[in-house]
Amino acid sequence: MLLRFFMAYQTTIERPVEIQGIGLHTAVACRVRLIPAPADTGIVFRRVDLDNFEIEAHVRNVARVSYATSLMKKGVLLSTTEHLLAALYSCGVDNIYVELDALELPILDGSSQPFVAMLFEAGLRKLRRRRRYLKIVRPLEIEDGDPGKPEQVRRIGIYPAEEFRVRCLIDYPHSAIGREEIELAVNRSTFSHLLAPARTFGFLEDEPRLRAVGLIRGVSYQNAIVLNREGIVNGPLRFPDEFGRHKALDLIGDLALVGRPLKALVVAHKAGHALHTQLVTRLLADPSLWTETCAEAAPELPLGLRTALQASN
Numbered sequence: 001m002l003l004r005f006f007m008a009y010q011t012t013i014e015r016p017v018e019i020q021g022i023g024l025h026t027a028v029a030c031r032v033r034l035i036p037a038p039a040d041t042g043i044v045f046r047r048v049d050l051d052n053f054e055i056e057a058h059v060r061n062v063a064r065v066s067y068a069t070s071l072m073k074k075g076v077l078l079s080t081t082e083h084l085l086a087a088l089y090s091c092g093v094d095n096i097y098v099e100l101d102a103l104e105l106p107i108l109d110g111s112s113q114p115f116v117a118m119l120f121e122a123g124l125r126k127l128r129r130r131r132r133y134l135k136i137v138r139p140l141e142i143e144d145g146d147p148g149k150p151e152q153v154r155r156i157g158i159y160p161a162e163e164f165r166v167r168c169l170i171d172y173p174h175s176a177i178g179r180e181e182i183e184l185a186v187n188r189s190t191f192s193h194l195l196a197p198a199r200t201f202g203f204l205e206d207e208p209r210l211r212a213v214g215l216i217r218g219v220s221y222q223n224a225i226v227l228n229r230e231g232i233v234n235g236p237l238r239f240p241d242e243f244g245r246h247k248a249l250d251l252i253g254d255l256a257l258v259g260r261p262l263k264a265l266v267v268a269h270k271a272g273h274a275l276h277t278q279l280v281t282r283l284l285a286d287p288s289l290w291t292e293t294c295a296e297a298a299p300e301l302p303l304g305l306r307t308a309l310q311a312s313n
Helices: 002-007 082-090 115-121 187-193 206-210 242-258 272-287 303-312
Strands: 009-013 017-022 030-035 043-047 053-056 062-063 070-075 074-078 095-102 124-130 134-135 140-144 155-160 165-170 176-186 200-203 225-227 262-269 290-294
Touching: 009 030, 017 115, 030 115, 043 074, 053 070, 053 074, 053 140, 082 115, 082 187, 082 242, 134 155, 140 272, 155 272, 165 242, 176 187, 176 242, 187 242, 200 206, 200 242, 242 272, 262 272
Parallel strands: 043 095, 134 262, 165 262, 200 225
Antiparallel strands: 009 124, 017 030, 030 095, 043 053, 062 070, 070 074, 134 290, 140 155, 155 262, 165 176
16 A cells, blocks of 8 residues: 555655765766655756756757767756666656766666665655656557568567566677576566666677777776676676666666656567667657556555654655
């Protein structure tokens, strides 16, 4: 009943929290502060180093999707948003201001786990406005690659469902990864335990090329799984299929750019940020694919439980 009580209404966090670290690509120090926001605000980033310039977490502000998802509005850039957005979206935070003092969010340990810990520390507060969902009524599928070379084809699709689910498949020609697939219903509990700890990863042989174009300047063995041709350089893994779990995490972070909680099944086959955001763009451009609906109102919590919740916060 407690879950239904919160799901029926929009939420924000109870109190401000903050964290700091360096960017994966820029290596620039950044402080992130999460601030409660009123109903119908959505997720809004504020560049406090640029007079509190605001950038909404929406696909219309996507700037580029090479190795990370970046947002831009009126020339102001914001990079590597997906790990925080995945945590906010999966933990049911509808409205929040994200203040930061640099152009790239910190990579921290390479996962969403530190952001989830922040949200647990901040607490969740129910607002008086009903939560509005985007419920998929017709499927949408996108494919990229040469159909004559099946190993190169990438696909993503979104389908009707009564809850938010993701199915993510990856297939890397590396002995430590290979083919991995994960499917789950996404909520605060499943995300926190099954996806949030999964870290980003990369290949040692790609490092010179990426550094030459100004990327991964902040990478280290503490914030990414590093692989060479023989295997994993800095194990152990947190999950046997940590690579696939992290790709599912990235997918959820990009789906947050819908701007509404989803009732849908999203299936990604060797997809990446570009296909994720393309799906969101095409979905929102075609209202025949979805309907906006409110969650069924939950009964009021018993007085004793309401009191206990208020005391815990």
